[in-house]
Amino acid sequence: MLAETSLVSTPPTVSAAIIATRSQYLEMFGKEECPVIGEPIFENKPSNDEYASDHRENIRLQRSFGTAAERARRNMNAKLANPLAGYTQEELRQQGINFAITHQMGDEEDVRAFAMGAMLAQVPERYAEVPGLTPQELAVLENEYAHRWSQPWTMYLVICLCSLSAAVQGMDETVVNGAQIFYKHQFGIDRGSESRSNWLLGLVNCAPYMCCALIGCWLTVPFNAWFGRRGTIFITCCFSAITCLWQGFVNTWWHMFIARFALGFGIGPKSATVPIYAAETAPPVIRGALVMQWQMWTAFGIMFGYVADLAFFEIQDPAGIVGLNWRLMMASALFLALLVCCFVFTCPESPRWYMSRNRYDKAYESMCSLRFNKVQAARDLYYMHTLLQAETGMKLGQNxxxxxxxxxxxxxxxxxxxxxxxxxxxxxxxxxxxxxxxxxxxxxxxxxxxxxxxxxxxxxxxxxxxxxxxxxxxxxxxxxxxxxxxxxxxxxxxxxxxxxxxxxxxxxxxxxxxxxxxxxxxxxxxxxxxxxxxxxxxxxxxxxxxxxxxxxxxxxxxxxxxxxxxxxxxxxxxxxxxxxxxxxxxxxxxxxxxxxxxxxxxxxxxxxxxxxxxxxxxxxxxxxxPTRFHAAYGLRQIPYFFRRYILRQKIRPEILYERDDEVPMTEAGYNTA
Structure with missing residues (x-):
């Protein structure tokens, strides 16, 4: 099977997982020409056992799991791993120039930036091999990997925005923790049968999450399409601020339920949008860590909600107001939300969102504000463009x-x-x-x-x-x-x-x-x-x-x-x-x-x-x-763990996903036909 085809003009950095048979290739595209950027080219080779033997060590062999259609899908997904794989530097340079001119970024400096950026985008870590970069540009690219948290101040502003947005959600969730000690007695929730009291208390508490599951989360796509990432964050934080204030003025349990249900419109779309915004603006070297901080700063907001509960606990009721302390607890979450609303538009919009609206000039302007120089911005923008083009070319179904x-x-x-x-x-x-x-x-x-x-x-x-x-x-x-x-x-x-x-x-x-x-x-x-x-x-x-x-x-x-x-x-x-x-x-x-x-x-x-x-x-x-194979593999890990770490026996781990050169291929279960 391996001798049937070979991949030509492919750099050694390209994973062999994109190798497919000619029949699978034709099944995917119905023609032999490369229809999209980064598609591998195939060439017939005569059967040559010596050739296959020489190159087998460099190939990650697929396990014999899956149908031909599944393997074809894997190959189609693989091109998304790097759509620029297989191109020469000169081809990439010309593609970058054409991209800049086509999208009306024809300034000489910008055209050069995209020529350099397209070459860098293929393998960003190999920046030293790209010809034509100035010493200053090389220093910035080297610093990007040596000191990954050294970023432009605009990027730090985005990090603050995403962190505060997460804290808004955490605080929205927990200020009710202390407030319910007081309002459940004032609203009569704790009167009547115990069953009624328990269900009413649970119903009021769960209201925003009910809204998130039923309506709020599903507004993410239309909100982002209409208002962009920043607009969605602004609108959802406005919802949070208004409903938090609303909760401080209610006088019945059902009124509290309605106010908290409306809070879900602020929590749901924001919880899905902020991680996307972080991923689309962050450079690759810190993208994973930045997206991870959503959970950390949500936890900070949870803690801050408890701080608000303690801060307003001993507030006494003035004349004419009953329950001022819990009302201040519930309303206190609006301050973080208002803070986000005040500076969200000082951050740049997501370049990817601009590209989805075919506004490439604005996308480039936004990306430039998030990177130290234009070459970095052009590199990331062009790679983002090729990914979007590759995704557009995925014809795997309508729904x-x-x-x-x-x-x-x-x-x-x-x-x-x-x-x-x-x-x-x-x-x-x-x-x-x-x-x-x-x-x-x-x-x-x-x-x-x-x-x-x-x-x-x-x-x-x-x-x-x-x-x-x-x-x-x-x-x-x-x-x-x-x-x-x-x-x-x-x-x-x-x-x-x-x-x-x-x-x-x-x-x-x-x-x-x-x-x-x-x-x-x-x-x-x-x-x-x-x-x-x-x-x-x-x-x-x-x-x-x-x-x-x-x-x-x-x-x-x-x-x-x-x-x-x-x-x-x-x-x-x-x-x-x-x-x-x-x-x-x-x-x-x-x-x-x-x-x-x-x-x-x-x-x-x-x-x-x-x-x-x-x-x-x-x-x-x-x-x-297959699921049954993985389930059986997981169960076999129990005796392996016991023998390896308790009995201290020297045994080899079982190979499931990929080849281990120390294990014979047939024992590992690979299809070498």
Whole structure:
């Protein structure tokens, strides 16, 4: 099979994963000409065993998984890994010049920048091999890799915008934690039957996440199409500010429900837009770390919500106003939202959004403000253009949602992505985030309406401690997620989260009459331990994993579905926790989520492939392994781990995704025909 075709005029940096048979090539395109940039060229070769033997070591051999159609799709996806692969420097230089002139960027300096940028875009790390660069340009390109956080001030402004936008969301989620201690009594939520009280409290809490899952997330695409990335962030933060203020003026539980439901229009589209905006403006060397910071700064906002609860806790009611303290808590989240609104338009718009509107001159202007020189800007803009052209050439179907399910490679990515999103909620983290004050207040034997101010303050202080730990331990995840790996992080942290949940639940059995301080301390300790392991594992992994698991042509649809999933189950947790705690008791309720952590560990072991450090074409190989093969492989890792790390036996790891030169190909299961 390998001797049938060969790839000509292809640099050694091009992955052999793009090699396909002539029949697969014709099946994809129906002609022999290269229809889009970067398409490989094929040439018939006579069978030559010596030739094949000489070159086999340089080829990553595909496993014999998948049909011919699936392999063809993998080859089509592979061209998205680098659409410029296979071109000579002179061809790229001319393409850059033509691009600049075609899109009315004909200034001599700009034309030269695109000529240099097109050559750089093929393999950016090999900037020293590109002829014609000035010493100053070479110094900037070298500094880009040596000091990756050395960026123009405009890029730092974008980082601040994305961080504050994440903090707005976190604060929107948690100011209600302390406010509900007071408003549920004022609104009569805690009167009547216990069942009614629990369901009303859960309904009010879950309102914004219900809106996100049902409506808010699905507004992301039209909002971005109409208003751009900055406009969407501005509008959603306006929604957040208005609804936060609105919540401070309500006087009934159903009025509070409506105000909080409207808050979902501010949370949903923003949660999907900000990571996209960060990815489209950041240079490649910091893109992953910047997108990762969404979770870290959301955790900061969660902590800041608890700070607001503590700050306004002791505010006394003036004449004519009942519940001023909780009203200020609920309204306080508007300040961060207003801050974002004030400076969002001082940041440049996403160049990719301008390109989608065919405004290449504005895209270039925007990119220039985000890079140190025009050559850098031209490089990134031209590469972005070639990716868009390659995506446009993907003719795999009309309905991308159907493609997610119908194409086996996409379906396996969907299963893994939805799994980690589901477990992000059903590990129980937001039970603590939304109800920690109620949980800590429940450590006494008194009715919640009879609690002293001291107990309420202690509960809010314990909640603040949880929020601070959740934020601080999200910082190491920026480094561990790319070194330890996504799957390994989850397999390590899920058992620890289960133990923390069991410890928290069992702490409620500590006698409450004489040891209430010990009881509160143990419960707080259990939730703090949970926050530590969650923040480095299941906290940052789901959004990162979902963003990279899908092929580019369905990535936005896959991310929209993943975001809707997390908000749907977020809503489910928020609405059911009060009733679950009443029905199961705190011990049973926390054990319920500990049990889900154990279930999640088994599901991740069997159904979640590792994506750390994989290129796009390598991810196609990873997700082309049939689900049953990966599940069996995951189960076999248990005895392997025991023998390797417990019994200290020297055994080789099993090869699943790609060739290992130390293992015979036939033993590894590769198709060498």
């Amino acid at each position: 991308k949602l159907i493609e997610l399910i119908a194409v086996p490679r996409n379906r396996r990515a969907l299963i893994a992505s939805e799994l980690v999103m589901f477990m992000q909620q059903f590990c129980g983290v937001n039970v603590i985030a939304y109800y920690s004050s109620e949980i800590f207040l429940g450590t006494t034997g008194n009715s919640l309406t009879q609690l002293s101010v001291s107990n309420q303050r202690k509960a809010l202080a314990a909640s603040f401690g949880w929020g601070m730990i959740n934020w601080l331990f999200a910082i190491p995840a920026v480094y561990t997620i790319d070194t330890f790996g996504r799957r390994n992080l989850l397999l390590t942290t899920f058992p620890l989260m289960a133990l923390s949940m069991f410890f928290t639940g069992f702490s409620f059995w500590i006698p409450e009459d004489t040891h209430s301080s010990a009881r509160l301390g143990c419960i707080a300790l259990g939730t703090y331990l949970f926050a530590i392991v969650y923040s480095v594992g299941e906290g940052p992994v789901p959004f990162t994993y979902s963003a990279e698991a899908y092929p580019l042509y369905v990535r936005s649809h896959g991310m929209a579905l993943a975001t809707a999933t997390t908000w749907l189950f977020n809503c489910l947790l928020a609405i059911t926790w009060p009733s679950l705690r009443a029905a199961f008791t705190p011990q049973g309720a926390f054990s319920w989520y500990a049990g889900w952590c154990i279930v999640g560990w088994w599901l991740i072991l069997m159904f979640m492939p590792e994506t750390k450090g994989k290129t796009l074409e390598e991810l196609d190989q990873v997700f082309s392994v």
